Amino acid sequence: MIQRQEQRGRNRTGEEKMLVPIRCFSCGKPIAHLWEELHARMAKGEDRQKVMDSLGLDRYCCRAQFLGHIDMIEDIAKFKKN
Amino acid sequence: MTGQSKKVERGEGEYKMAEVKSLKQDKLRGIFLFENTDHTYLNTLRRIITNRVPVMAIDEVKFMENGSAMYDEQIALRLGLVSLTTDLESYFVRDKCKCKGEGCARCTLDLTLNKAGPCTVYASDLKSKDPAVKPMFPNTPITKLLEGQTLKFEAKAILGTGKVHAKFVPGLMFYTSVPKFKVKDAKEAKKLVEESNKVLESDGKKLALSDYSKTDFALSLVEDHPDAVEVEMSSTDYVVTIESWGQLSVKELMSRAIEVLDEELDELEAEIKDLK
Ligand SMILES: [Zn+2]
Ligand SMILES: [Zn+2]
Numbered sequence: 001m002i003q004r005q006e007q008r009g010r011n012r013t014g015e016e017k018m019l020v021p022i023r024c025f026s027c028g029k030p031i032a033h034l035w036e037e038l039h040a041r042m043a044k045g046e047d048r049q050k051v052m053d054s055l056g057l058d059r060y061c062c063r064a065q066f067l068g069h070i071d072m073i074e075d076i077a078k079f080k081k082n
Numbered sequence: 083m084t085g086q087s088k089k090v091e092r093g094e095g096e097y098k099m100a101e102v103k104s105l106k107q108d109k110l111r112g113i114f115l116f117e118n119t120d121h122t123y124l125n126t127l128r129r130i131i132t133n134r135v136p137v138m139a140i141d142e143v144k145f146m147e148n149g150s151a152m153y154d155e156q157i158a159l160r161l162g163l164v165s166l167t168t169d170l171e172s173y174f175v176r177d178k179c180k181c182k183g184e185g186c187a188r189c190t191l192d193l194t195l196n197k198a199g200p201c202t203v204y205a206s207d208l209k210s211k212d213p214a215v216k217p218m219f220p221n222t223p224i225t226k227l228l229e230g231q232t233l234k235f236e237a238k239a240i241l242g243t244g245k246v247h248a249k250f251v252p253g254l255m256f257y258t259s260v261p262k263f264k265v266k267d268a269k270e271a272k273k274l275v276e277e278s279n280k281v282l283e284s285d286g287k288k289l290a291l292s293d294y295s296k297t298d299f300a301l302s303l304v305e306d307h308p309d310a311v312e313v314e315m316s317s318t319d320y321v322v323t324i325e326s327w328g329q330l331s332v333k334e335l336m337s338r339a340i341e342v343l344d345e346e347l348d349e350l351e352a353e354i355k356d357l358k
């Protein structure tokens with residue numbers, strides 16, 4: 001699934017994948033500062049659902065932002081024309 | 083924080099003072115129980131919170147250098163959405179400022195950023211001229227820079243309202259009316275309470291919610307037992323959640339919203355008096 005999304009260059013919501021959105025598209029809650037903590041804790045073996053609960057992502061709109069997103073900026077940046 | 087306009091006298095006519103109880107307070111979220119009010123008032127408050135309470139946000143960005151993979155516009159949008167802690171006492175909305183919209187120290191704040199890769203540019207890298215106005219969430223990533231890429235810009239933050247742009251929205255409010263239960267069948271009701279995992283409480287005669295945040299769960303449970311209880315949604319009592327996006331505290335947000343409502347009512351009153 002991830003492989004296919006990367007080939008398309010877009011995430012499930014059709015946005016160009018760059019960096020995690022600053023705010024949730026639906027409710028407006030600032031969420032970008034939680035992205036790195038979520039992945040750091042998931043890398044330590046914590047369950048995604050439990051980390052999201054403890055980060056205060058109560059609504060499914062905010063959770064969906066993270067579930068449908070892959071950071072692609074570092075790959076895209078290599079092809080930047082200066 | 084009561085629900086009346088300042089000019090209404092207490093005890094006049096059918097008027098009843100609204101009562102507000104705090105149920106739970108987090109850093110950026112407050113849950114309240116409003117009694118003796120109605121949804122019209124609450125919805126007015128909700129719309130004022132999202133549309134009319136001014137907060138700071140970056141509005142203009144002048145790029146000197148942008149070597150990152152993101153376009154200038156993309157970075158400017160991300161900067162705008164970063165929530166800045168707002169001090170409403172020391173700044174004015176531009177249109178109401180003495181400078182008449184030209185921009186001065188009383189209505190505009192300058193921020194700068196200068197970074198060279200390889201690194202992630204965070205909101206905390208923004209250098210603000212006023213220590214009271216800074217990013218609420220310093221770990222917010224703005225963009226990433228590779229080796230040899232640089233980002234340098236000057237930005238201007240102003241006060242604005244959610245009516246103008248979503249970046250000026252200070253928070254979110256939502257509410258649900260409190261359900262009142264009437265027991266129809268004691269046996270069935272007992273079963274219901276047992277199944278509810280302590281969300282519903284009973285003292286033999288009456289049934290009540292123990293946790294207002296689980297209203298939806300309780301109602302869906304009651305739907306599965308149609309013979310047990312009768313539910314009536316209150317038209318005067320509401321559980322209200324107010325979430326702040328970080329620019330203002332929940333208390334400030336609420337009192338500002340009530341101030342704005344008062345101002346608008348005064349304005350309306352003056353307009354009506356002029357009518358012939
Ligand atoms: Zn959301
Ligand atoms: Zn000014």
